[in-house]
Amino acid sequence: MQDLTVRSENIQRIYGFYTSNRLLVNRRYQRKLVWSIEEKSAFIDSIMKGYPVPLILLAEISTDDNTTFEIIDGMQRLNAIVSFIEGEFSVNGEYFDLEAMAESKLIHDKGKIEQNKPKMKREICAEIASYVLPLSIYKMESEEQIDEIFRRINSNGKHLSKQEIRQAGSISLFANIVRELSSQIRGDSSLRERLLLNDMKNISITNKELDYGINVDKVFWVDNTIIRREQVRESKDEEIIADILAYTLLKDKPLSSSKTLDEFYGFNNDKSKKFKELEEQITIRGKEKIKEDFYKVFDILNSVLVKSNKKFNQLIFKESTLDKIPRYFQIVYLALFELAVNRNMKVKSGDRIIKALDGISKNINLSQGGGNWSAIERENNVNSVVGIIEKNFAKNIEDPSMVQWSIELENILSQSTTEQSSFDFKLGFCNLTSREFIDKTFDKSIKTLTAMINRGKNSVGYLIVGVADKKSDAEDVKKITNEEYIKKGNFFITGVNHDIDILETDDDKYFQKVIQKIDAQPIEKKYKSQITNNIKFLDYGGKRVIIMKLEEQGEAVIYDNKYYERKGANVAEVKMNEVINLFKKFSD
Structure with missing residues (x-):
């Protein structure tokens, strides 16, 4: 008999x-807010009229000092x-009176x-x-049980797509x-699997008049009319x-269909x-290598589209x-994969590959x-495109430290919107006025990484150099260097x-200088190795x-014989009388 409690709580x-940050969303099966204003308004109208509403299902997660609730069904x-309470939309042209509840009045009084x-x-x-x-x-016992509950609730409904049900379960x-x-x-990734409901709008996609964090028209798939x-x-x-990955991983090329x-x-x-076979191939090749190959091809295609100044359908069709x-x-995509990954080739000329792909739909x-899309038709067409564009590729014999992974940076910037304490941004390590490398700036940056880790188990820290999170900082760089920055969301890429x-x-010598500076830092060798092994240029x-x-490895990290913690945007030394509490954060 499962520990299930049915109870009622007022709004x-x-x-x-x-x-109080007690409502959690697990992004394995709850990945985005999708209700339109009309759907939200209709739901609030039902409440106003006293109509009954569907049951909300939560999984209770208890720890030593807190109880939180993971939303299984009812996030929307x-x-x-x-x-509605916080004034994101009106009902019948009117907004919720924040003074009607003590909680909303308090937040309003604080100016939030x-x-x-x-x-x-x-x-x-x-x-x-x-x-x-x-x-x-429901008293949470295991991830598998929660996943199965979600699947069973939604498998017979019409409010989730077939693909959402596949993924969720x-x-x-x-x-x-x-x-x-x-x-x-899409740009809606998060650093952690579990997010607060409070943060979901930051990484959800705009829906008509709802101004969420990600503009649906700027999502790659929509922007390119795919x-x-x-x-x-x-x-x-x-x-x-899913279709693309399966094609690249399976020996016998599959047809494309809902059943497949x-x-x-x-x-x-x-x-x-x-x-x-898919599980076996992923185990053999490794998840990170598969993702690396996928992004390698995606970036080639994305670079071609940017350079051509055309959307995907505009490029491959003479007429839209x-x-x-x-x-x-x-x-x-699969033709580019065959050349760039399977044959380890690189584009000889961006202009030539654009010309080769221009109008290739014919x-x-x-x-x-x-x-249904037959396997043989897809394979024949892939081979046909390979035959046309392969003369624009050459054997790739380089192994540069720099990789062109635009999606990697965009993904990290997206994640920082919900996990600000895990990210630090720096314009660079040189003083633009005195025109010299500032060791103290570099040292402080590594110290900040260790402070991020000292938040406890499963902590991770990112240092992004060459990106400003304030427009004023980017403008200052522009005034001195006369170089334009690139705006991406709420960030400004100065490089x-x-x-x-x-x-x-x-580039190469600068990158090596950074590696040498990391090696000289007063932290344990294993952390130096982790940073240099994961660094990306x-x-x-x-x-x-x-x-x-930098990722947590089961213990607090020492920097120059001292422990540090990140508090807001600042880094503070952990006092001796607080060290025991710091260690407790890493205990089971």
């Missing part, structure tokens, strides 16, 4: 859970409630939220606050890679990535031959069309069939190009960016 208390409803007008009558708001929500609370290696790649390309806006909501992008996708995921407990674009994308022959110019060196639109990463 005021639920909002209290929200403001809970978000509708808290976003504003009162929008016209205000709804306080009596009505008080009735909304006292409305009782039905809750079913699967903890396979294949599902994990598809999940990570998809969210990283799929429509509503298809992002239905996770069509994940189906495309089910087999990739072992859907309905059917552990098919394809499912087993919306017919079967996802299939054309797969064919072009060499792609797709049948007029329905949902460390000015450092390289100041030191009158080149990226090229983002001509801007050189350095990313350093």
Whole structure:
């Protein structure tokens, strides 16, 4: 018999859970906010009229000093409630009166939220606050049980797409890679699997009038007219990535269909031959290598589109069309994969590859069939495109320290919006006025990395050099260097190009200087090795960016014989009487 409690809580208390950071979202199966304003308004209207609403299912997670609730079913409803209270939308043209509840009044008094007008009558708001929500609370025993509960709840409903159900109920290696790649390309990835409900809007995609953190029109798939806006909501992008990955991993090339996708995921407990082979290939090749290969090709294609100043369908078609674009994308992508990964070749000339791909759809022959896409048709078309563009590739014999992974940087910037304490941004290590390398700036940066780790178990720290999180800082660099920065979301990519110019060196020597500086840092050798093994030197639109990463290894990290902690944007030394509490953070 499972420990299941059915109880009721009024909206005021639920909002209290929200403001005290007790409502969690597990992004394995709850990946985005999708309700439109109309859907949110309709739900609030039901509450105002006293109509019954569906049960909200939560998993209770208890620790020594706190109890939190993971939302299994009801995230859209809970978000509708808290976003209405905080004035993100109106109902019947009126906004919630923040003084109707003590919790919302307190936050308003602190200046964290504003009162929008016209205000709804306080009596009505008080009735909304006292409305009782039905809750079913399940004592969490294992991740697998929660996943299965979610799948069973949603498998017979129409509010989730087939792909969302596939992903939600699967903890396979294949599902994990598809999940990570998809969210990283959309720009809604997060550093941790569990997020606060409070943070979900920062990494959700705009829906009509709802201003979430990610503009749906700027998502790669929509921007390039590969799929429509509503298809992002239905996770069509994940189906495309799943099809591509399976094609590159399976020996016998599969057909493309809904049933085949089910087999990739072992859907309905059917552990098919394809499912087993995919898991085996991922184990052999390694998840990180597979992701690296995927991004290598994605960046080639993305660079071609940027350089051509055309969207995908504009490039490959002489005349714009919306017919079967996802299939054309797969064919072009897989042809590039064959050359760049399988044959280890590189593009000889960006202009030539653009010319080769311009209007290439005339060499792609797709049948007029329905949902199923035969394996032989896809393979023949891939080979046809390879034959046309391969003369524009040459054998890749270089092994540079710099990699052109624009998606890597964009992904990290996206993650920082929900995990600010795990990220630190630096413009560079040189003083632009005195034009010299400042060792103290470098030392402080590494010290900050160790301070991030000292937050406890599973902590991770990122140092991004060449990116400003304030426009004023980027403008200061521009005034001195006369170089434009690149705006990406709320960040400003200046690059460390000015450092390289100041030191009158080149990319490789600058990168080696950074490695040498890390080796000279007063931290344990294993942490130096971890930083240098994970360091990345990226090229983002001509801007050189350095990313350093440090992960917790079961203990607090010492910097120059002292322990440090990050508090807000500052780094503070841990006093002797606080060291024991620091150590406790790493105990089981």
